[in-house]
Amino acid sequence: MTNQRQAAPEIRLEGLSLSYGGRVIIEGLDAVMPAGRITAVLGGSGGGKSTVLKCILRLLPPLSGRVTIGGQDFYALSPEAVRDWKRDTGVLFQDGALLGSLTVGENVALPLQEHTDLPEDLIEEVVRLKLKLVGLEHTLHYYPRELSGGMRKRAGLARAMALDPRLLLCDEPTAGLDPITAAELDRLILRLKETFAMTIVAVTHDLDSLMTIAEHVIVLHKGRALYQGDLEHLMTFDDPYIKRFLNREPDPFDAHIMEEDLAAATRAGKG
Amino acid sequence: MNWLTRDFSVLFWMITRLIACARMGHEGRKIFYLREIAKAFSRIGADAIPIVSVIAVSIGVILSLQAALQLEKVGAVSYVASLVGVTILTELGPLLTAIIVTGRSGASFAAEIATMQIYEEIDALEVIGLDPVRFLVWPKLLAMVLMVPCLTVLADFVGIVSGGVFSSVFLGIDGRTYFQESVNFLRLRFFYTGLIKSLGFAVTITLIGCWQGFLARDGAVDVGLRTTRAVVQSIFVIVLLDLFFTAVNYLVRPS
Ligand SMILES: Nc1ncnc2c1ncn2[C@@H]1O[C@H](COP(=O)(O)OP(=O)(O)OP(=O)(O)O)[C@@H](O)[C@H]1O
Ligand SMILES: [Mg+2]
Numbered sequence: 001m002t003n004q005r006q007a008a009p010e011i012r013l014e015g016l017s018l019s020y021g022g023r024v025i026i027e028g029l030d031a032v033m034p035a036g037r038i039t040a041v042l043g044g045s046g047g048g049k050s051t052v053l054k055c056i057l058r059l060l061p062p063l064s065g066r067v068t069i070g071g072q073d074f075y076a077l078s079p080e081a082v083r084d085w086k087r088d089t090g091v092l093f094q095d096g097a098l099l100g101s102l103t104v105g106e107n108v109a110l111p112l113q114e115h116t117d118l119p120e121d122l123i124e125e126v127v128r129l130k131l132k133l134v135g136l137e138h139t140l141h142y143y144p145r146e147l148s149g150g151m152r153k154r155a156g157l158a159r160a161m162a163l164d165p166r167l168l169l170c171d172e173p174t175a176g177l178d179p180i181t182a183a184e185l186d187r188l189i190l191r192l193k194e195t196f197a198m199t200i201v202a203v204t205h206d207l208d209s210l211m212t213i214a215e216h217v218i219v220l221h222k223g224r225a226l227y228q229g230d231l232e233h234l235m236t237f238d239d240p241y242i243k244r245f246l247n248r249e250p251d252p253f254d255a256h257i258m259e260e261d262l263a264a265a266t267r268a269g270k271g
Numbered sequence: 272m273n274w275l276t277r278d279f280s281v282l283f284w285m286i287t288r289l290i291a292c293a294r295m296g297h298e299g300r301k302i303f304y305l306r307e308i309a310k311a312f313s314r315i316g317a318d319a320i321p322i323v324s325v326i327a328v329s330i331g332v333i334l335s336l337q338a339a340l341q342l343e344k345v346g347a348v349s350y351v352a353s354l355v356g357v358t359i360l361t362e363l364g365p366l367l368t369a370i371i372v373t374g375r376s377g378a379s380f381a382a383e384i385a386t387m388q389i390y391e392e393i394d395a396l397e398v399i400g401l402d403p404v405r406f407l408v409w410p411k412l413l414a415m416v417l418m419v420p421c422l423t424v425l426a427d428f429v430g431i432v433s434g435g436v437f438s439s440v441f442l443g444i445d446g447r448t449y450f451q452e453s454v455n456f457l458r459l460r461f462f463y464t465g466l467i468k469s470l471g472f473a474v475t476i477t478l479i480g481c482w483q484g485f486l487a488r489d490g491a492v493d494v495g496l497r498t499t500r501a502v503v504q505s506i507f508v509i510v511l512l513d514l515f516f517t518a519v520n521y522l523v524r525p526s
Contacts, residue, residue, distance in 0.1 A: 021273065057398050086400035097395035099387070101310075106303070111399045113303055120302065159399075 008166045008199040009070035009088075010035040011056060016065035018051050024063065025051045027223040038193055038200040038213050042245070043220035049203040050094070052220070053171055056201070057091060058082070069167075087115045090160030092170040096152035098144040104131070104155045105140040111162040130158040134188060150181040157185070161192065168192070170202040174209045186212040207246065219245070282482050288404035289412065295405075307410040315376045315411070316418030320425065323371055327426040330363055331355065331433035339442050351442070352449045353456035355434040360461040361520075364427040366513060369472035372419055373505045377480035380411055381501035384484025385494040393485070408481045412474070419473035420466050427465065460525075468516050472509050479505045 011033040018026040025048040033039040043049050054060040056067060058074065067074040069085065077085065098107045108127045112118060118126070131137045134154040144152055153173065160168060173189060174182035186209050193200050204210055210217070210231075217234050219227040221241055227234060234242065244251065250258075338354040384407060387393050396403045431453065439446035483501040487493040 021277075054394075057394070059394055059397060083400060086398065089398070091395070091398045093391045093395055095390060097391040099392050099395070100390075101383075110303060110401065113301055114400050 008036040008197055010199065011167075011201065012066075012068045013052070014066045014068070016052075016055065016067065017063040018048070018055055018060060019063045020051075025223060026055075026220075028065070029220075029223070029225055031218050031225050031228055033199065033201050033218070034216055035199050036197055037215045038189070038202065039216040039218060040210050040214035041201065041203045041218050041220060042205065042210065044245070045205065047220045048223060049205075049220055050171055053169055053201070053203055056169060057089075087111075087163055088165050089167045089169065090163070090165035092153065092156045092160045092168070092173055094171040094175070095149070096144070096156030098152060098155055098159070100144055102143075103140070104136065104142050104144065104147070104158075107144070107155065108159045108162055111159065115163060126162070130161055131155070133161065133192075134158045135184075150177045150185075153177070153185065154188075157188065161196075164196060166198055168198050168200045170200070172203055172205070174204065174206045179208070182206065182209060183212070189213055207248070278486055281485050282478070285404055285408060285478070285482055285485065288402060289408060292402075292405050292409040304405070304410065307406060308413055311410040311414035312418065314379075315372070315414045316421060319372060319375055319418075319422055322375070323368055323422050323426050324429050326367055326371060327364070327429035328433040330359065330367060330426075331430040331435075332437045334358055334363070334430075335434040335438045335442065339438070339444075348442070348444060349448060349452060351438055351444060352435065352452035355438075356431055356453050356457045357461055359430040359434070360427055360457065360465050362465075362513075362517075364430060365423050365465045365469040365472060366509070368419065368423045368426045368469060369476065369509050370506060372415070372422065372473075373476050373480075373502055373509070376411075376415070377476040377505045378498050378502050380477065380480030381483040381498045382494055383407075384481055385487030385497045388485060388487045389490065389494065403485075408477070411481065412477045415473040415477045416470060419476075420469045423465060423469040427462070464516070464520055468513060471512050471516065475508050475512060476505050479508065 013029050013031045016026060016029040016031075017024060018029075029052070041049050041052065051060065055062055056069075056074075061075055072081070074085075098104065099110075102110070105124070105127050108130055109123050112123045112126055116123075128137055128140065131140060134157050136151060136154055136158065139147060139151065139155065144155070147155060157170075157173075160170075168189075170189070173185050177185065189200060189202065190213055192198065200213075202209075202213060214231050217227065217229065217231055218225050219234070219242055226239060227237055227242055229237075235246070243249075334355045335351050338351045339348055342348050342350050342354070384393070387407075393403050396406055435446060435449045435453070438444040438449055480501045483497040483504070487497045
């Protein structure tokens with residue numbers, strides 16, 4: 001970890017198509033996630049946000065197109081380069097994805113034990129430091145099942161930060177949290193970015209969170225990028241879907257159908 | 272047919288990674304791997320001792336009773352010892368141990384890995400740079416390959432001794448005669464046959480349990496489904512393997 005710190009990388013998606021067993025989810029997506037900034041990936045539920053993230057994590061090879069990270073084709077890296085990349089990347093999963101069989105401390109220690117040759121007492125020192133960073137130093141010996149959802153996410157963030165990554169990927173960091181905890185987590189992410197000069201990609205459909213952290217925004221809709229650019233521009237962007245998204249309005253067509261269904265259901269209940 | 276190729280490619284992936292694990296050197300001695308291995312040993316081996324012992328006692332008693340019932344018709348009660356011994360060493364010891372271990376450990380392998388799959392823990396392992404197979408399957412395989420034969424030896428011993436005690440107390444066969452009969456009749460070969468079988472069973476249970484776990488995809492229902500499949504498939508393959516081993520053993524028997 002003491003070696004020369006490389007600059008935060010830029011992620012580029014070029015004509016990316018992704019599918020699950022023949023069902024195409026993302027089609028011809030072109031997008032840039034700029035170096036050293038926070039990119040928010042926005043989109044409706046089931047829009048393929050997590051799927052794109054999975055691809056950036058090397059968990060889902062693209063059907064076609066490329067992912068480049070720091071200028072290198074990501075799915076054509078040598079095994080050593082992949083290892084380096086894993087060391088330099090932190091990931092916060094949707095529910096923290098802490099290993100249930102290990103304590104919080106052991107979870108945070110895992111990346112350190114795998115990628116460094118630090119002695120155990122030093123590792124424990126670093127683990128305490130990282131847990132302190134997210135305000136969880138008292139949970140060192142707890143098991144993940146003994147934590148609340150918000151605490152699990154913060155612990156997951158501590159694990160993601162264990163090796164001072166250059167790239168941090170977060171899947172819905174604030175979903176399912178109360179507004180105060182969510183705001184705290186947003187602030188934490190902002191602080192991390194300023195302190196460690198990282199590229200951060202956060203998938204979200206939380207508008208408050210978006211306003212707080214986003215510097216660059218990608219809106220995914222129907223497998224494509226509907227909008228790409230900075231936050232201010234997004235507010236004035238003229239697209240019905242984005243307008244509805246930002247104003248929290250239902251799809252007029254869907255809303256119509258839903259009202260009819262509801263009426264039918266009520267009638268059926270009465271009759 | 273699509274799912275079939277997918278399922279088997281997962282099995283293939285697991286086996287190739289396991290072979291890589293067998294070849295690794297210093298890397299595998301990292302503290303958390305050792306911790307996982309220690310956990311696997313105590314869960315698979317130590318924790319199974321009571322249930323294996325209880326079932327072995329019952330089998331010893333059942334076999335001596337059944338043997339006595341048949342043999343007394345032809346006035347050959349003294350053969351109870353050899354019948355019980357051979358049956359336990361070559362057949363029931365390894366088979367029952369394997370079935371108990373399938374229910375205890377094979378099912379828990381599948382449930383554990385399936386749950387981890389659903390909660391993205393497997394993805395998290397990959398992303399941290401830990402090989403899920405090395406972290407999850409390899410410790411289990413090591414523990415199984417060592418502990419299942421040990422449990423089989425335990426079952427053999429407990430079964431034969433309890434058969435002997437039962438026969439001498441309730442069937443009026445003199446204890447010393449029983450012992451003598453066992454020593455005269457039983458061959459080391461019977462014992463080895465059983466152990467080789469139990470090794471095969473251990474590998475089978477681990478591979479099928481972990482494989483089914485990795486195949487889990489959507490939701491909690493899949494955990495139950497995969498666990499059931501792991502148990503049913505394991506028992507099926509164990510019985511087939513047993514048939515195979517027994518047939519080979521029959522064909523190459525010394526005249
Ligand atoms: N493992 C999988 N196998 C098959 N299809 C999947 C899988 N994971 C996701 N999908 C499908 O891909 C589509 C996009 O899913 P994804 O999880 O990327 O959405 P998302 O934008 O992250 O939604 P959310 O905001 O609810 O998390 C969905 O229609 C989903 O049904
Ligand atoms: Mg998602």
